[in-house]
Amino acid sequence: MICTEAGDALAENARSALARSGVTRDALRGILAALESLAAERHLWTAERFPDPEESERQARYLVREDPGGSFALYLNVMRPGKRIPPHNHTTWACIAAVWGTEHNTIYKRVDGGTGVGPARLRVVEEVALKPGRGIALLPDDIHAVEIRGESMIRHLHFYGRALETLTDRLTFDLEAGTAKPMPIGVQTRR
Numbered sequence: 217m218i219c220t221e222a223g224d225a226l227a228e229n230a231r232s233a234l235a236r237s238g239v240t241r242d243a244l245r246g247i248l249a250a251l252e253s254l255a256a257e258r259h260l261w262t263a264e265r266f267p268d269p270e271e272s273e274r275q276a277r278y279l280v281r282e283d284p285g286g287s288f289a290l291y292l293n294v295m296r297p298g299k300r301i302p303p304h305n306h307t308t309w310a311c312i313a314a315v316w317g318t319e320h321n322t323i324y325k326r327v328d329g330g331t332g333v334g335p336a337r338l339r340v341v342e343e344v345a346l347k348p349g350r351g352i353a354l355l356p357d358d359i360h361a362v363e364i365r366g367e368s369m370i371r372h373l374h375f376y377g378r379a380l381e382t383l384t385d386r387l388t389f390d391l392e393a394g395t396a397k398p399m400p401i402g403v404q405t406r407r
Contacts, residue, residue, distance in 0.1 A: 299362070300363045315372060319362055
């Protein structure tokens with residue numbers, strides 16, 4: 217499949233970049249640029265290949281490719297307006313690039329001095345509208361929330377250092393309660 221081949225090339229590029237400099241914001245900027253180029257190949261990410269979520273669903277997540285052992289995992293997320301994902305970290309690096317539509321991200325900094333489960337306070341750092349040509353790269357401890365606004369479905373590529381299904385230490389943050397707790401996988405990945 218062409219999508220898998222393109223994903224394999226992306227993973228090889230990322231593997232080389234990270235081997236040279238480690239997981240840094242500069243290295244992730246280069247990986248994000250490659251992911252944005254792949255997202256611009258819109259013919260690869262159509263509803264014919266990756267169907268929209270059912271009417272009763274807000275999201276469909278497709279695994280496009282991953283290395284054996286779950287590293288360098290590429291997903292296509294198709295989300296309906298109204299989909300919200302509360303503040304969370306990934307515990308691995310992540311790059312997100314838009315194929316179609318806008319994903320609104322709020323970036324947070326944890327300000328309570330904690331790193332794990334328990335009391336947690338966050339401060340908003342930045343609001344970012346991810347759309348074609350404007351992606352985001354996140355370090356493992358970066359925290360963000362996602363919201364799909366408007367009336368249109370979105371399609372975005374998400375590229376992670378490790379597959380979501382292997383991430384057992386992710387945290388989700390409840391802003392009102394001021395707490396952090398383990399984050400469940402959420403929607404099941406389609407393969």
